Amino acid sequence: MTVRAAIAEAAARIQSETPRLDAELLMAAALGVSRETMLLSRLGDPVPEGFAALVARRLAHEPVAYITGSRGFWTVEVQVGPGVLVPRADSETLIEAAVAHFAGTAGPTRVLDLGTGPGTLLLAALAEWPEAHGLGIDASEKALDYAQDNALDLGMEDRARFRLGDWANGLDGQFDLILCNPPYIGTQEELGPEVRDHEPAAALFAGPDGLEDYRRIVPELRRLLVPGGIAVLEIGWTQGEAVSALVREAGLAPAIRQDLGGRDRAVIAS
Structure with a gap:
């Protein structure tokens, strides 16, 4: 399965206000690249092994920012986690x-x-x-x-x-x-x-x-x-x-x- 297809499949399963964005952020984290880089040049790549585990955590309602370890805010990116x-x-x-x-x-x-x-x-x-x-x-x-x-x-x-x-x-x-x-x-x-x-x-x-x-x-x-x-x-x-x-x-x-x-x-x- 390609990155593009896996994102679409995950987005259909995730129950949130932003399922597509969630899936894209999780895939970018699994690939170890920014979301922008992934969308521009990695959609045809094979799915990385770690993606399924990240999706499983999201399906258990864990916040995306905890899973990826960061969140963009205004013009900065801050590291976040449990607690x-x-x-x-x-x-x-x-x-x-x-x-x-x-x-x-x-x-x-x-x-x-x-x-x-x-x-x-x-x-x-x-x-x-x-x-x-x-x-x-x-x-x-x-x-x-x-x-x-x-x-x-x-x-x-x-x-x-x-x-x-x-x-x-x-x-x-x-x-x-x-x-x-x-x-x-x-x-x-x-x-x-x-x-x-x-x-x-x-x-x-x-x-x-x-x-x-x-x-x-x-x-x-x-x-x-x-x-x-x-x-x-x-x-x-x-x-x-x-x-x-x-x-x-x-x-x-x-x-x-x-x-x-x-x-x-x-x-x-x-």
């Missing part, structure tokens, strides 16, 4: 909001990423603004190990620092840009097996209404922002008004930004 949250395209809305805010300026010089995970938002921001430096905070040592490795892989080890911490507790200094993708799923919400059975619950759930971590993070933002700075918080699509109310209570001005699907995805606090 860390898989970056999602919707989270790029936070970087888009920051780019829009700093358009026409030199950009932020100090960036804070609260709940940095594998460093996704911080490293994407530092790639956007090469003169900036940043700090990533996370409560998971495993996530910080990934973040350190990703900074090294991207040549940002001199600009990105990472620290074990509990949100902004005990954090000093001020920042031009604060990014945060906290847990925001209510504990009673149902999740599909891909997320429920594989990704870390601590990075997903935040109390019955999904707002517990916002209640801890938002009151700290004003003291951490320089004048003219912004904090951009990812939210669930129904949480815009509730998080905006918390931002107003903290003495900041909220604005809601939508993702490409037209759903509320981020609250900007300034």
Whole structure:
């Protein structure tokens, strides 16, 4: 069987929102090349031996990023694996909001990423603004190990620092840009097996209404922002008004930004 035929056969079996893309990414990983290279020059090749095992893992609902070991986000590629949250395209809305805010300026010089995970938002921001430096905070040592490795892989080890911490507790200094993708799923919400059975619950759930971590993070933002700075918080699509109310209570001005699907995805606090 050729690579082309095996991709089509796997895509017909995979149950996800993007079965064809999943199959292509798994095949590229099995071949040890980029997806682009595979599509341009390897579709007529014989199927590599390891492909069937990767497809079997996907059929068991393991995230593609865990199987391949990486995920593209904004302009960077980050390494991920079990124990860390898989970056999602919707989270790029936070970087888009920051780019829009700093358009026409030199950009932020100090960036804070609260709940940095594998460093996704911080490293994407530092790639956007090469003169900036940043700090990533996370409560998971495993996530910080990934973040350190990703900074090294991207040549940002001199600009990105990472620290074990509990949100902004005990954090000093001020920042031009604060990014945060906290847990925001209510504990009673149902999740599909891909997320429920594989990704870390601590990075997903935040109390019955999904707002517990916002209640801890938002009151700290004003003291951490320089004048003219912004904090951009990812939210669930129904949480815009509730998080905006918390931002107003903290003495900041909220604005809601939508993702490409037209759903509320981020609250900007300034």
